[in-house]
Amino acid sequence: MRAGASFDFVIVGGGVAGLRAAIGLAPAGRVLxxxxxxxxxxxxxxxxxxxxxxxxxxxxxxxxxEWGARFDRAADGRPSLGREAAHSVRRVLHAGDATGREIGRVLWERVSALGAVETIDHALAAEIVVEDGRAAGVRYFDRGGAPQDVRAGATLLATGGAGQVFRDTTNPAVATGDGIALAFHAGARVADLEFVQFHPTALSRPGAPRFLISEALRGEGARLVNQSGEPFMTRYHPDGDLAPRDVVARSIVRESERTGGAVFLTLAHLDAAYVRGRFPTIAAMLKDLGLDLAVDRIPVGPAAHYMMGGVDTDVCGRTSIAGLFAAGEVACTGLHGANRLASNSLLEGLVFGARAAAAMQEPPRAAPMKEDRVMADGSGLMAEGTNGDHLPYAISHQPSAITNVRELMWRCAGLFRDRAGLEEAVAALDALADASHPATVDRARQRNLSTVARLIARAALRRTESRGGHYRLDYPARDDERWCVHVVETAL
Ligand SMILES: Cc1cc2nc3c(=O)[nH]c(=O)nc-3n(C[C@H](O)[C@H](O)[C@H](O)COP(=O)(O)OP(=O)(O)OC[C@H]3O[C@@H](n4cnc5c(N)ncnc54)[C@H](O)[C@@H]3O)c2cc1C
Known part of the structure; x- marks a missing residue:
């Protein structure tokens, strides 16, 4: 790729949202x-x-x-539907326990066959190019670390989630919330960043990755038990093991504190052959660690999983900057409220990837602010915000800076939040704030991560209530009178 290359459309991200958008855009021009x-x-x-x-x-x-995705089917040929927490009926299509891999396979196959679509991997988008108030493309670092500019009539951020902002996460290393940082630094509105979903059941074993143990297991009858083997969830919520994710996540921590021991998932009461056949990926992963999914108790605990907030968009993926769009987990459409229901985000990526592709072919215009949004600075909602008298937090701009941010966020802005912890995080992250153009890949990575962390911590400090994924120990109740709003922030 030459510096200054030009395309009709550029898409940052090759997950479900970015790929679905590429398929929609290909008939209309050249897509990168x-x-x-x-x-x-x-x-x-x-x-x-x-x-x-x-x-x-x-x-x-x-x-x-129709494009070839192979979802599991029942004996009569109809799709076999699973159930997950807080869903009232079985509605979840699945391909074993690796549904995303199957969807990605189908979409990549289709995109690869499109002559109009070019892809570049190991290309880290670092900035949105904004000219005359309009997005004109992106600046990225190529595989060799050299900066490159690509111009485009419309730019889509489809960069996915931000789980890596926290020490413990189910998300892969790419999920650092870059699109939120890029949009924010370009002057776009971001919204609802206090709403992070912590999944209750990531594998919790010293030295092992925080591998997700899907909620679909509990949908098929798996139970959460304490160290004595006693099921405990009905003591915390009438829906028991299938209570909403935030409730289950907090209950696991509380049960663990109460008993002084770990919490486990058990499927030992279910048919072993069915369990291994229905969840082959999870079973294989655990087998490598010496655990038998169908027999052994699996130690689990919460980990950062999904970002409900993101780049504020309208229902077609338009952001507040003309020519800049966002779709998938990076976007905040408002669809997931304060607490996403399981299995709705792949669907969101498909729907909003397609919608953004359609809108990107229209004359560019900025999305107006929605009526249910309020600005963070002009709303009078900052009463509990930072008071600016904190000592600077000593985080150096060395590679360890990223680790420090992740530790800080886990400790101060994680599952249980309070004012003191959030103020500590905000002060530390304010000291790292950096609006300069990143000159290297490392600087870009650090800037992205600390920007997103700072936005999350500030939003969490501001919202003095508990709602969905955002839980304040010092404000444990929901406060609809003051807080039934989406709070929006912008750098401008
Ligand atoms: C373990 C796990 C299990 C899940 N299970 C389910 C489920 O069963 N059902 C469900 O609906 N949802 C599930 N989710 C959530 C769902 O997978 C995601 O929300 C969804 O896939 C996000 O898709 P996306 O296209 O927005 O982003 P992603 O699929 O994350 O893709 C992001 C893309 O952006 C690229 N990117 C990021 N930053 C940059 C940058 N700076 N420059 C260039 N490229 C960049 C990445 O390389 C990647 O290609 C799960 C998530 C996890 C982590």
Missing amino acids: VLTKAEPAESNTGYAQGGIAAAIGDDDSVRELI
Whole structure:
């Protein structure tokens, strides 16, 4: 790729949202897709449980099936539907326990066959190029670390989630929230960043990765038990093991504190052959660690999993900057409220990837602010915000800076939050704030991560109530009178 190359459309990200958008854009012009690691390395590729859909004739999921996606079927040939927490009915299409890999396979196959779409991997987008108030493309670092500019009539951020902002996460290394940072530094509105979903059941074993143990297991009857083997969830919520994710995550920590021991998932009461056949990926992963999914108790605990907030968009993926779009986990459409339901984000990526592709072919215009949004600075909602009298937190701009930010966020802005911890995080991250143009890949990575962390911590400090994924020990109740709003921030 030459410096200053030009395309009709540039898409940052090759997960479900970016790829679906590329398919929609290909008939309209030349499309460039950038991915910062290997092409298939994305949250999409790791999705396990499935994709929620009411399967109608014109449904996006039907489109995916027509393109060749192989979802599991029952003996009568109809799709076999799973159930996950807080869902009232079985609605989750799945391909074993590796649904995202199957969806990614189908989309990549289709995109690879499109002559209009070019992809570059190991290309780290670092800035949105803004000219005369309009997005004009992106600046990225190529595989060799050299800066490159690519110009485009419309630019789509499809960079996925931000789980890596926290020490413990189910997300792969690429999920550092870059699109949120890029949009914010370009002057776009970002919203709802206090709403981070912590998944209750990531594998919790010293030295092992925080591998997700899908909620679909509990949908099939798996139980959470304490160290004495006693099921405990009904003591915390009437829906028991299938209570909403935030409730289960906090209950696991509380049960662990109460008993002084670990919490486990058990499937030992279910048919072993069925368990191994229904969840082959998870079973194989655990087998490598010496655990038998069908027999052994699996130690689990919460980990950062999904970002409900993101770049503020309208229902077509337009952001507040003309020519800049966002779709998938990086976007905040408002669809997931304060607490996403399982299996709705692959679907969101498909739907909003397609919608953004359609809008990107229209004359560019900025999305107006929605009526249910309020600005963070002008709303009078900052009463509990920073008071500016903190000592600077000593985090150096060395490679360890990223580790320090992740530790800080886990400790101060994680599952249980309070004012003191959040003030500590905000002060530390304010000291790292950096609006300069990143000159190297390392600087770009650090700037992205600390920007997103800072935005999350500030938003969490500001919201003095508990709602969905955001839980304040010092404000444990929901406060609809003051806080039934989406709070928006912008650098401008
Ligand atoms: C373990 C796990 C299990 C899950 N299970 C489910 C499930 O069962 N059902 C469900 O609906 N959802 C599930 N989710 C959530 C879902 O997978 C994601 O929300 C969804 O896949 C996000 O898709 P996306 O296209 O927005 O982003 P991603 O799939 O994350 O893709 C992001 C892309 O952006 C690229 N990128 C990022 N930053 C840059 C940059 N600076 N420059 C260039 N490229 C960049 C990455 O390389 C990648 O290609 C799960 C998530 C995880 C982590």
